[in-house]
Amino acid sequence: MTGFFTLLYKELLRFWKVGFQTILAPMVSTLLYLLIFLHVLEAHVEVYPGVAYTIFLIPGLVMMAVIQNAFANASSSMIQSKISGNIVFILLSPLSYRAIFFAYILASIVRGLLVGLGVYLVTLVFFDIPLKLPFWALLFVILGSAILGVLGLIAGIWADKFDQLAAFQNFIIMPLSFLSGVFYTIHSLPIAWQYLSHLNPFFYMIDGFRYGFFGVSDISPYISLLIVAICLLAISLLAIRMLKTGYKLRY
Amino acid sequence: MLPAIEVKQVCKHFGNLRALTDIDLEIHAGEFFALLGPNGAGKTTLISIIAGLSLANSGSVQVMGHDVRTQYQQARRNLGVVPQELVFDPFFTVREVLLIQSGYYGIKENTQWVDEIIERLDLSDKANANMRALSGGMKRRVLVAQALVHRPPVIILDEPTAGVDVELRQTLWDFIKQLNQDGHTIVLTTHYLEEAEMLCHRVAMLKEGKIVALDSTQNLIGKMITGKSVRLRLVPDTLPPALQPLQISHHDGIAELKIENYAQVEFILSSLRSADIQILEMHLQQPDLEDVFVSIMRNSGSQPK
Numbered sequence: 001m002t003g004f005f006t007l008l009y010k011e012l013l014r015f016w017k018v019g020f021q022t023i024l025a026p027m028v029s030t031l032l033y034l035l036i037f038l039h040v041l042e043a044h045v046e047v048y049p050g051v052a053y054t055i056f057l058i059p060g061l062v063m064m065a066v067i068q069n070a071f072a073n074a075s076s077s078m079i080q081s082k083i084s085g086n087i088v089f090i091l092l093s094p095l096s097y098r099a100i101f102f103a104y105i106l107a108s109i110v111r112g113l114l115v116g117l118g119v120y121l122v123t124l125v126f127f128d129i130p131l132k133l134p135f136w137a138l139l140f141v142i143l144g145s146a147i148l149g150v151l152g153l154i155a156g157i158w159a160d161k162f163d164q165l166a167a168f169q170n171f172i173i174m175p176l177s178f179l180s181g182v183f184y185t186i187h188s189l190p191i192a193w194q195y196l197s198h199l200n201p202f203f204y205m206i207d208g209f210r211y212g213f214f215g216v217s218d219i220s221p222y223i224s225l226l227i228v229a230i231c232l233l234a235i236s237l238l239a240i241r242m243l244k245t246g247y248k249l250r251y
Numbered sequence: 252m253l254p255a256i257e258v259k260q261v262c263k264h265f266g267n268l269r270a271l272t273d274i275d276l277e278i279h280a281g282e283f284f285a286l287l288g289p290n291g292a293g294k295t296t297l298i299s300i301i302a303g304l305s306l307a308n309s310g311s312v313q314v315m316g317h318d319v320r321t322q323y324q325q326a327r328r329n330l331g332v333v334p335q336e337l338v339f340d341p342f343f344t345v346r347e348v349l350l351i352q353s354g355y356y357g358i359k360e361n362t363q364w365v366d367e368i369i370e371r372l373d374l375s376d377k378a379n380a381n382m383r384a385l386s387g388g389m390k391r392r393v394l395v396a397q398a399l400v401h402r403p404p405v406i407i408l409d410e411p412t413a414g415v416d417v418e419l420r421q422t423l424w425d426f427i428k429q430l431n432q433d434g435h436t437i438v439l440t441t442h443y444l445e446e447a448e449m450l451c452h453r454v455a456m457l458k459e460g461k462i463v464a465l466d467s468t469q470n471l472i473g474k475m476i477t478g479k480s481v482r483l484r485l486v487p488d489t490l491p492p493a494l495q496p497l498q499i500s501h502h503d504g505i506a507e508l509k510i511e512n513y514a515q516v517e518f519i520l521s522s523l524r525s526a527d528i529q530i531l532e533m534h535l536q537q538p539d540l541e542d543v544f545v546s547i548m549r550n551s552g553s554q555p556k
Contacts, residue, residue, distance in 0.1 A: 002354055002357045002358070002359050003354060003355050003356070003357050006351055006354025007354075007355065009351075009354070010343075010351050010354075013342070013343075013347075014342050017342055018342075081340075084338060084339075084340075084341070085334075085336050085338035086338045086339060086340045088304065088334055088338055089338075089340070089352060089355070089397065090355065091303070091304055092302055092303070092304065092327060092330075092332050093327060093352070093355035093356055094323065094324035094325075094327040094328050094355070094356060094357070095355050096324065246306060250303065250304055250305060250306055251265075251299075251304075251305050
């Protein structure tokens with residue numbers, strides 16, 4: 001276990017040492033989103049009975065910050081190590097592929113949660129946000145950041161260049177997160193879009209997370225939980241397989 | 252005795268390029284072994300396969316009796332590798348890097364040993380400096396230190412002295428010699444053949460992915476047909492009749508005379524003196540590893556692919 005804990009510690013230290021860029025900067029940009037939406041959409045109708053749009057928006061924004069940072073952590077750590085060549089120190093060591101997997105994912109979860117928590121705490125100063133079922137919120141935010149951590153790891157291993165990673169982020173991660181109901185409830189969408197939203201696994205993460213705050217959601221949190229858990233398991237198996245076979249790491 | 256490294260029938264290709272073909276190699280425990288060959292001969296590929304950084308298409312490799320694929324954890328615990336590229340993690344200091352590397356090998360508390368390697372590699376001044384702030388030579392020393400954190404019995408150094416100044420090269424070799432005397436098996440690749448000749452007991456030469464020579468350094472040199480010779484620049488530029496049978500070449504005003512042993516030098520000198528011929532330049536030639544290398548690389552013709 002020492003190997004795993006060391007790699008985890010190293011991964012945590014890596015983003016902590018540049019915390020200004022990895023924690024504070026994304027917090028600020030998320031709060032800017034909130035500020036803008038707050039002024040533009042203040043008069044927007046209530047989404048759920050008794051829930052103002054701004055309040056509805058906050059869990060979505062928190063989750064989006066979590067998603068983006070969990071993905072960024074694993075993916076940038078991996079691709080930087082690959083391109084600079086220092087991944088060799090991990091590859092030469094007797095660290096098992098499982099230890100490598102869990103260390104990267106856990107570090108991503110921690111960074112995602114830190115940014116998310118930061119945003120949440122700042123918004124608490126200005127808004128009265130209910131947190132009806134904290135366990136559900138915590139469960140979904142952890143599962144969501146884990147999924148994005150795994151996706152980041154996969155993207156980091158797969159990409160040979162920074163622009164390939166950027167493509168993965170811009171053409172897969174960004175659309176999936178923006179179209180997942182961060183800024184709206186899918187009931188406000190036309191039927192066809194509602195149907196498409198159901199194919200987006202990020203939708204279930206955000207819907208489940210919001211359920212933890214308001215106790216209401218677009219679909220049953222149990223179904224969301226099942227779908228999110230299956231997604232996490234499936235991509236985790238893929239990532240572990242990539243590490244085990246040495247895909248793009250051991251030539 | 253258990254071989255330190257055992258390579259059996261290893262083949263590796265990248266697409267159509269055959270990087271290694273049927274490599275068989277046994278490196279004994281405690282040996283100081285050199286892997287030589289021109290650029291692109293497959294040295295780094297072979298090292299990568301031993302280290303598990305690259306996967307062979309066929310064949311097997313064992314480090315201290317552990318298969319590098321099926322028992323990769325035990326194999327890697329027994330092996331320290333100094334990579335050829337100057338790679339480093341820009342986020343950490345020298346000491347952090349070494350303690351983190353120890354952790355990867357499952358060593359929780361390693362401060363004492365880390366301090367000792369820092370001291371022995373003359374890194375004490377830089378122990379708390381960020382890796383980015385280090386010169387190339389210093390980074391090279393950290394790479395050596397990183398390979399040693401887990402006290403591996405087998406150490407592979409891939410061109411450790413490439414681009415390193417004379418002084419550091421000397422310190423590095425003294426340190427590596429000491430490690431070998433302490434019982435570590437050392438495998439190295441280098442383009443400085445005089446270094447290999449001076450340090451290594453045994454040598455394997457690779458060409459186009461095949462081993463074309465594998466023997467002790469002394470045997471390889473001893474097998475050279477071109478024996479010892481004396482090169483002379485004379486005034487006047489003629490040889491006395493007694494010496495003419497010894498001449499093997501004469502160009503650019505330099506006569507080369509073949510000798511069987513150094514005692515013959517006395518005869519050459521006395522013959523020249525009695526013929527009243529002056530010596531402007533004189534060089535004694537004996538084959539070294541470089542001659543062996545050049546001759547082997549020239550003679551082992553490339554195989555049709």
